[in-house]
Amino acid sequence: MPTLDLILEVILLTVKVAVLTQIIFALPMPLTWLERKIAGHIQVRLGPWRVGPHGILQPFADAIKLLFKEDIVPDKADKILFKIAPLIAMVPAFAVFAAIPLGDTFKIPVIGAEVKLYLSDMNVGALYILAIGGLSVYGMILGGWASNSKYALLGGLRCSAQMISYEIAVSFAVIGVVMLSNSLNLLEIVKSQGGSFLSWNFLYLPVGPVWFAIFLIGSVAEINRIPFDLSEDEGTLSSGYHTEYSGMRFSFFMLAEYVAMVTVSILSVIFFFGGWNAPFAFLSFIPPIAWFMGKVCFFIYFFMWVRFTLPRYRYDQLMKIGWKILIPLSLVNILITGLMLI
Amino acid sequence: MLIDYLPVLIITGVASFMAAAALFVSFLLRPNNPYREKNTPWECGMDPVGDANTGHTRIPFFIIAILFIVFDVETLFLFPWAALLPDKGISVFIFIEMFIFIAVLALGLVYAWVKGALEWV
Numbered sequence A: 001m002p003t004l005d006l007i008l009e010v011i012l013l014t015v016k017v018a019v020l021t022q023i024i025f026a027l028p029m030p031l032t033w034l035e036r037k038i039a040g041h042i043q044v045r046l047g048p049w050r051v052g053p054h055g056i057l058q059p060f061a062d063a064i065k066l067l068f069k070e071d072i073v074p075d076k077a078d079k080i081l082f083k084i085a086p087l088i089a090m091v092p093a094f095a096v097f098a099a100i101p102l103g104d105t106f107k108i109p110v111i112g113a114e115v116k117l118y119l120s121d122m123n124v125g126a127l128y129i130l131a132i133g134g135l136s137v138y139g140m141i142l143g144g145w146a147s148n149s150k151y152a153l154l155g156g157l158r159c160s161a162q163m164i165s166y167e168i169a170v171s172f173a174v175i176g177v178v179m180l181s182n183s184l185n186l187l188e189i190v191k192s193q194g195g196s197f198l199s200w201n202f203l204y205l206p207v208g209p210v211w212f213a214i215f216l217i218g219s220v221a222e223i224n225r226i227p228f229d230l231s232e233d234e235g236t237l238s239s240g241y242h243t244e245y246s247g248m249r250f251s252f253f254m255l256a257e258y259v260a261m262v263t264v265s266i267l268s269v270i271f272f273f274g275g276w277n278a279p280f281a282f283l284s285f286i287p288p289i290a291w292f293m294g295k296v297c298f299f300i301y302f303f304m305w306v307r308f309t310l311p312r313y314r315y316d317q318l319m320k321i322g323w324k325i326l327i328p329l330s331l332v333n334i335l336i337t338g339l340m341l342i
Numbered sequence B: 001m002l003i004d005y006l007p008v009l010i011i012t013g014v015a016s017f018m019a020a021a022a023l024f025v026s027f028l029l030r031p032n033n034p035y036r037e038k039n040t041p042w043e044c045g046m047d048p049v050g051d052a053n054t055g056h057t058r059i060p061f062f063i064i065a066i067l068f069i070v071f072d073v074e075t076l077f078l079f080p081w082a083a084l085l086p087d088k089g090i091s092v093f094i095f096i097e098m099f100i101f102i103a104v105l106a107l108g109l110v111y112a113w114v115k116g117a118l119e120w121v
Helices: A004-026 A028-042 A058-068 A079-098 A125-133 A136-146 A150-181 A186-191 A207-222 A247-272 A288-307 A315-341 B002-029 B059-084 B091-114
Strands: A105-107 A114-116
Touching: A004 A028, A004 A079, A004 A247, A004 B002, A028 A058, A028 A247, A028 A288, A058 A247, A058 B002, A079 A125, A079 A136, A079 A247, A079 B002, A125 A150, A125 A186, A125 A247, A136 A150, A136 A247, A150 A186, A150 A207, A150 A247, A150 A315, A150 B059, A186 A247, A207 A247, A207 A315, A247 A288, A247 B002, A315 B059, A315 B091, B059 B091
Parallel strands: none
Antiparallel strands: A105 A114
16 A cells, blocks of 8 residues: 555656656757857857857757658668667667766755755666666667668667677776775765865776776767767768658657767766765855756767867777777776775 | 666656657658658669668677677676775675686687787778
8 A cells, every 4th residue: 555655756756757858858959059059169160040049049940840851761671660769769868867866955945845856866876877878779770770771780780889899898987986986876976076076086096087088988989979970970871870760760869869968978977076066165155956067068068079179980990999998998997996995 | 675766667658758749749740752762771872782681791790799798797797896895894805806807807808809809800
């Protein structure tokens, strides 16, 4: 027999999930505008300009366009897999957020009620994020295979090989964080980095910066962004695994990619840069959520900056970096971190 | 605690529902005019030759998948170890244990490397 408290808690959870999902669903709109604007300014041009002041309404125009596009399903495609593959790519990107905390608790100013800024305080949060985040690869390889197009097949295969290769490096980096913070719970990981910026995992010398470098390189490859976006290398593969997709289904793949970028930015902040802790104790009058959002925005900007600064790697170079540099480096680093902790 | 995992179910449901809703709205608005040329796979305007999904792919992808399984299982073993390591009573013992484990796996990586499984030409 469920008690009243339990029912209330489930209702509150559902409301929080609904709000969070709406926000994430709408998040790519400002992000695409920002990305194109940053791209424009880095390449000394204006970026979106025509629709609205400074092109700020461009994402809305794009959304309307995508909504009105025909949904083309190739004759020879595996129809069912072709239709559900974008959903398989997209839903895990959202499900990851069940374990991601955005803060500890937040006091609503007027009514004085406290709201928890996380959905689930699960004790295996880091492992859950790795597991669910890895599921997106199924959507990409199924989409590539079901299209029955050679470009899409090659793109899907490349994408899956790349993602599973770098997933190992990312897992090792997360293990490093777990060793430093002594917990798999994301709230505990942030708590262990409290105080000043000297206790952030990034500054746990000498292993912290190495873990961060492995995590960052691995995650850029995981989310398929330049310099590792080999799966959608337009020079050789036209558009990779989503060559045959159009309209809303295409936008779901893009949505998954942008949400993954936000997830990786949030995880970098939580794992290495103290989450919502202020860098100096005397600055803690600024609300934690502001610190958190500021750091996350910096990382989102960083990923866009990298995209328009670095050229793309070749596929053999990509595999070489993953298997011959990052994995041996992380094995050695695990032993060094272990030696420092015992 | 099972209640900690309830949000996973809810967020999966809500995300799927929103995706389905977006697809439905698009279904009401979009045109539908398929014809033979539009529904062929995109190949720069050429007529596609043969099927793509008959499995003609390079074998290194398969080798990478096998190596992935080996190393991913290894990381799973490392997670509980990493959470327990700073416990002073057992830390030296489990560190030596894990050192041997990692050494064996590193040997496996060296073997794959020497055999050329990691070469991608």
